[in-house]
Each structure stands twice: as C-alpha cells, then as structure tokens.
Amino acid sequence: MAAVKLSKDIARVFVNSFDTVLFDCDGVLWAGSKVLYRAVETVNYLKDSGKQIFYVTNNSTKTRAQYLEKLMKLGFNADEKEIATSGYLVASYLESINFQQTVYLIGSKGFAEELRNHGIKHTQIGPDTMATDMPTYVNGQIELESEIGAVVIGFDEHLSYPKILKAANYLANPNCLFLASNADETFPMEIPLVVPGTGVMVKAVETASQRTAKVFGKPSVAMFEAISKQCKINPQRTLMIGDRCNTDISFGKNCQLTTLLVLSGVTSLKHLEQYKHDEQHILMPDFYTDVLGDILDLLEQ
Amino acid sequence: MAAVKLSKDIARVFVNSFDTVLFDCDGVLWAGSKVLYRAVETVNYLKDSGKQIFYVTNNSTKTRAQYLEKLMKLGFNADEKEIATSGYLVASYLESINFQQTVYLIGSKGFAEELRNHGIKHTQIGPDTMATDMPTYVNGQIELESEIGAVVIGFDEHLSYPKILKAANYLANPNCLFLASNADETFPMEIPLVVPGTGVMVKAVETASQRTAKVFGKPSVAMFEAISKQCKINPQRTLMIGDRCNTDISFGKNCQLTTLLVLSGVTSLKHLEQYKHDEQHILMPDFYTDVLGDILDLLEQ
Numbered sequence: 001m002a003a004v005k006l007s008k009d010i011a012r013v014f015v016n017s018f019d020t021v022l023f024d025c026d027g028v029l030w031a032g033s034k035v036l037y038r039a040v041e042t043v044n045y046l047k048d049s050g051k052q053i054f055y056v057t058n059n060s061t062k063t064r065a066q067y068l069e070k071l072m073k074l075g076f077n078a079d080e081k082e083i084a085t086s087g088y089l090v091a092s093y094l095e096s097i098n099f100q101q102t103v104y105l106i107g108s109k110g111f112a113e114e115l116r117n118h119g120i121k122h123t124q125i126g127p128d129t130m131a132t133d134m135p136t137y138v139n140g141q142i143e144l145e146s147e148i149g150a151v152v153i154g155f156d157e158h159l160s161y162p163k164i165l166k167a168a169n170y171l172a173n174p175n176c177l178f179l180a181s182n183a184d185e186t187f188p189m190e191i192p193l194v195v196p197g198t199g200v201m202v203k204a205v206e207t208a209s210q211r212t213a214k215v216f217g218k219p220s221v222a223m224f225e226a227i228s229k230q231c232k233i234n235p236q237r238t239l240m241i242g243d244r245c246n247t248d249i250s251f252g253k254n255c256q257l258t259t260l261l262v263l264s265g266v267t268s269l270k271h272l273e274q275y276k277h278d279e280q281h282i283l284m285p286d287f288y289t290d291v292l293g294d295i296l297d298l299l300e301q
Numbered sequence: 302m303a304a305v306k307l308s309k310d311i312a313r314v315f316v317n318s319f320d321t322v323l324f325d326c327d328g329v330l331w332a333g334s335k336v337l338y339r340a341v342e343t344v345n346y347l348k349d350s351g352k353q354i355f356y357v358t359n360n361s362t363k364t365r366a367q368y369l370e371k372l373m374k375l376g377f378n379a380d381e382k383e384i385a386t387s388g389y390l391v392a393s394y395l396e397s398i399n400f401q402q403t404v405y406l407i408g409s410k411g412f413a414e415e416l417r418n419h420g421i422k423h424t425q426i427g428p429d430t431m432a433t434d435m436p437t438y439v440n441g442q443i444e445l446e447s448e449i450g451a452v453v454i455g456f457d458e459h460l461s462y463p464k465i466l467k468a469a470n471y472l473a474n475p476n477c478l479f480l481a482s483n484a485d486e487t488f489p490m491e492i493p494l495v496v497p498g499t500g501v502m503v504k505a506v507e508t509a510s511q512r513t514a515k516v517f518g519k520p521s522v523a524m525f526e527a528i529s530k531q532c533k534i535n536p537q538r539t540l541m542i543g544d545r546c547n548t549d550i551s552f553g554k555n556c557q558l559t560t561l562l563v564l565s566g567v568t569s570l571k572h573l574e575q576y577k578h579d580e581q582h583i584l585m586p587d588f589y590t591d592v593l594g595d596i597l598d599l600l601e602q
Contacts, residue, residue: 129428129459160460161458161461208495
C-alpha cells in the first residue's frame with residue numbers, strides 16, 4: 001500500500017470529494033513564525049468554496065483566542081469555533097467532569113489561561129529549578145500540595161527535575177488523574193534544529209510515575225469527538241491534512257477520514273518508504289504533496 | 302515458576318553453593334543514608350568465609366574511590382577493585398575505544414570526575430536553565446559546541462529543557478555516540494517519596510532524539526564482563542543479590558547467575574505475584590528474603 005501523489009489530473013475530483021477539511025497548523029500552515037507557500041490562499045479558497053474548516057492542533061501553548069488572533073493576523077479567514085487545541089480539550093474535559101480540586105500543571109501561560117477559562121484551578125507555572133542536590137531536596141526542601149487531583153502536562157520550556165519529581169509524587173496517589181495535551185516528540189521548525197516537544201515531558205513523567213497519561217491531542221479521537229459535538233461532520237467526506245504521520249495521519253485513520261500528508265514539516269518521503277517497508281498502515285497517508293499551496297497550484301493548472 | 306523463600310533449612314547449603322557474591326548497593330546494603338539490618342555483618346561474614354565479593358551499582362553519582370570511602374566508613378571491609386559502578390563502566394569504555402572528542406554530559410560531579418580519571422574531556426555540569434521562552438531560545442540564544450562526539454547520561458538533578466534540547470541536537474549527528482550509565486526509573490528511598498532516577502533522563506533524551514542509548518548498567522551484561530576481566534568468575538557458583546527485578550534480577554539472569562531478591566528496596570512481593578501471573582521469567586528471582594541480614598540470622602539459628 002502506497003500513498004498517491006496529488007497531481008493536476010486528480011486535483012479537482014479530490015477537492016470535490018470533501019465537505020469538511022481539518023488542518024493541522026505547525027508544519028502545514030506555518031513553520032515556526034513563517035507562513036508556508038500559499039497556505040493562506042489555499043485555506044481561504046477552500047472555505048470560500050463552501051467547505052467546513054477546522055484547525056486541529058496539538059499545540060497547547062496558546063488559547064483558542066490566541067490561535068484565532070494569530071490566524072487572523074496572518075490572513076486566514078478564521079472563527080474561534082473552528083479551532084480545537086489540545087489544551088482546550090483538556091480544559092473542557094476537566095470542566096465536563098466537574099473537577100473541583102487543583103491541577104498540578106507542567107505547561108505554558110496559554111495552557112494555564114485555557115484552564116482558568118474553564119474554571120479549573122492550577123498550580124503556578126514557570127521556572128522551578130533545583131537550588132541544591134537531590135538528597136538535600138528530598139529530605140527537607142520539597143513542598144508538596146495536598147489539594148492536587150490531577151497532573152496535567154503540556155509543552156513547558158521550564159521542564160526540570162523538581163517538576164518531574166513533584167508530578168511523580170502526586171501520581172503516586174491512584175486517584176490523581178494523569179492527563180496530557182499531546183505526545184509529539186518534537187516541533188517542526190523552519191531552522192535546522194531538533195526542538196523537543198510535549199512528548200518528551202510526558203515520557204519523563206510516565207517513566208518516573210510508572211503510569212500512562214491519557215493523551216487528548218492527535219492521534220486520539222478526542223479531538224474529532226469534540227468538533228463533532230459542535231456540528232455534523234460526515235467522516236466519509238472529511239479530509240485531514242497534516243505534516244506528521246504518527247499524530248495527524250494516525251488521527252485521520254483512527255477517525256476514518258481521508259488523509260493528506262504535506263512534506264513541509266516532520267515526516268519525509270524517506271519515512272513513507274520505511275512505513276511501506278514495515279507495513280505500518282496506520283502511518284501511511286492516502287495522499288501526499290510537497291506543501292499545502294500545491295492544491296491551489298494544481299487546481300489552477 | 303515461583304521464587305523460593307530463604308529458610309533456616311536451606312541457608313547453609315545455599316551459602317555453600319557460591320564462591321562469588323555480587324551485591325547491588327542502594328536498597329540492599331543501605332536505603333538513602335541508612336544502613337539496612339545487619340548488612341555490614343553479612344557482607345563481611347561472607348568475605349571472611351572466603352567468598353569473592355563485588356559491589357555492582359547502577360549509581361553513577363559517585364566515583365569508585367568515593368564508593369570505597371562510603372563502604373569503609375559504614376564498616377564494610379571493601380577494596381576499590383571490588384567496586385563496579387555504571388559511571389566507571391562508561392568511562393572505561395570510552396577510554397578503551399580511544400575516544401578523543403568531548404562528551405556532552407548530563408550527569409553529576411562524581412560521573413564527571415570518573416570521566417576525567419579516564420582522560421575523557423566533558424562539558425560543564427550543573428544548572429543549565431531556560432532564561433527566556435523556547436522560540437527566543439532556539440532562534441538565537443542556544444550555543445552548541447562543535448567538538449561533541451558523544452552524549453552521555455547519568456543521574457542529574459539539574460535535568461532541564463535546554464539540556465534535553467542540546468543532547469537531541471548533538472545526537473542528530475549519527476556519528477555521535479549515545480551512552481547511558483543506567484535506566485533505573487526511580488531510587489529506593491527510606492522516605493515515602495518517589496525519586497526519579499536516570500531512566501527518566503534517558504527516556505526524555507531518547508524521545509527527543511528518536512535514538513536508543515547504549516546502557517551500561519544492569520541489566521546489561523557489560524558490568525559482568527568488566528569484573529570477569531579482572532578475575533576468574535564461574536557464573537554457576539555466583540550469586541547476584543538485588544532489590545530490583547528489572548535491573549538486578551534481569552542482570553543475574555542475563556549472566557546466568559543465581560539470583561536473590563531482598564524486599565528492602567523497590568520490588569515487593571506484590572510485584573513477584575504479578576511477574577508470576579504474567580510469566581515474566583526474566584524478572585523472577587530464584588530466591589527471596591526480607592532483608593540481607595536474614596542470611597546471617599538464618600545461619601545462626
């Protein structure tokens with residue numbers, strides 16, 4: 001089983017076969033701070049053609065409102081209800097179960113704000129560094145709070161040993177929930193640098209606590225369930241576009257959507273060859289193309 | 302298959318069946334700073350009885366010389382050549398391959414000293430914290446060195462996001478070696494606290510780099526090979542004593558030794574029941590007892 005490369009011959013039929021398009025953001029619409037080739041025109045064209053549009057992102061560092069601001073500023077004709085972030089999903093979930101305790105948060109300002117938007121109390125974010133050595137720390141300096149009912153993990157550039165230690169100790173209580181925004185190992189960047197993602201933080205705490213986090217971001221179907229609650233979506237006429245097979249494409253397959261991989265982010269053609277060799281069907285997209293703007297280019301040819 | 306509990310009836314035959322005894326340290330001889338029940342008398346008795354003794358520890362935070370000092374201070378009749386630490390193994394390995402570049406070290410003062418003792422250059426240890434946010438950091442502030450030929454991971458209470466990021470970027474070069482002292486998830490402590498171990502650091506860097514570290518500590522046979530180079534050891538007449546099945550007992554089995562689990566550390570009887578249920582033979586010790594000093598108690602009865 002191989003992925004089909006988008007071409008002029010199939011572009012029109014391909015686009016006509018969908019009513020709804022789900023876009024991953026980092027690596028599809030932009031890389032870091034740089035908008036990718038014709039991404040804005042392509043998304044706006046599809047929306048103007050009457051497609052339902054959703055932005056489905058594993059990034060938990062911004063609230064939905066902040067994402068909307070970024071999208072609008074870059075020229076995307078977007079609306080807040082079209083945006084599903086992994087942080088929003090976690091916060092909505094905690095609100096839905098009427099969570100009343102405090103969250104121990106390994107995460108960002110944006111994630112913290114999303115929790116507060118849903119009425120969820122959380123611990124302080126930002127640096128929590130080790131001022132001494134481990135034996136001194138565990139034998140006296142550590143302060144654990146008693147009201148923690150969940151450990152929640154999102155991207156946190158201040159991940160540190162004390163944070164991992166605290167999370168593992170809260171999780172020693174089997175009643176403490178363990179939730180994560182996503183498990184992406186790295187970020188797609190426009191610079192040639194490996195930038196560790198939330199998956200690193202999740203694995204560190206999972207290893208220390210010997211527990212497994214409930215992950216809300218792609219490839220979990222939680223994101224599809226959340227947007228399906230808002231409006232009717234026919235999976236058979238829905239396209240998922242992403243740059244990363246182990247999150248975006250797996251997500252599409254888990255939700256029985258058609259999948260398109262763009263090669264402007266994490267997954268490369270070399271990876272696709274490997275998936276084919278290993279018969280990893282869950283990672284193999286139905287279609288692929290170099291960059292999102294190719295869709296518009298092909299339609300115009 | 303179940304483990305046999307040590308009893309008065311078999312204690313003498315059991316002890317007579319070995320010429321060599323390998324001791325794990327944390328959780329067997331001591332927990333944190335507290336010596337466990339009759340540990341010193343038991344080890345010294347076995348040595349006085351003519352057994353070859355080795356201390357085989359995954360702890361990389363002390364040099365062999367520092368371990369010797371601790372053992373002597375506590376009353377163990379020890380000698381430096383009886384001590385094999387995971388840090389010593391890593392340093393010896395790098396020396397054996399004539400490693401000339403610089404090691405990027407996530408580790409402790411003791412590990413750094415062990416590297417220097419073997420003539421291996423390494424980067425500075427200690428805190429390396431994030432003074433800004435990730436985008437600012439990766440777009441300007443990060444400084445990567447060019448002479449790094451290996452990423453080496455040991456226990457480091459100053460683990461941080463910048464350290465994980467740097468390690469992952471050095472490892473993006475496929476010629477860069479990736480070595481770890483050990484993969485223990487936690488430390489056995491005398492206080493009721495979960496204290497994350499080197500395994501957490503290894504998993505974090507493995508996740509970010511999508512590479513797998515070569516681990517020198519138990520259950521790797523590297524430790525047995527190192528002590529076997531020093532003197533003749535007959536595996537059939539050798540006993541491995543440990544408190545942790547996924548390191549100590551697996552190690553013993555990997556080296557075809559007889560294994561004794563003491564319940565004074567990480568692994569509990571509940572775990573043994575689970576291993577039995579799951580048919581995890583590699584984790585099931587041949588014998589078990591509550592604490593090391595039981596051996597002496599049983600011999601004296």
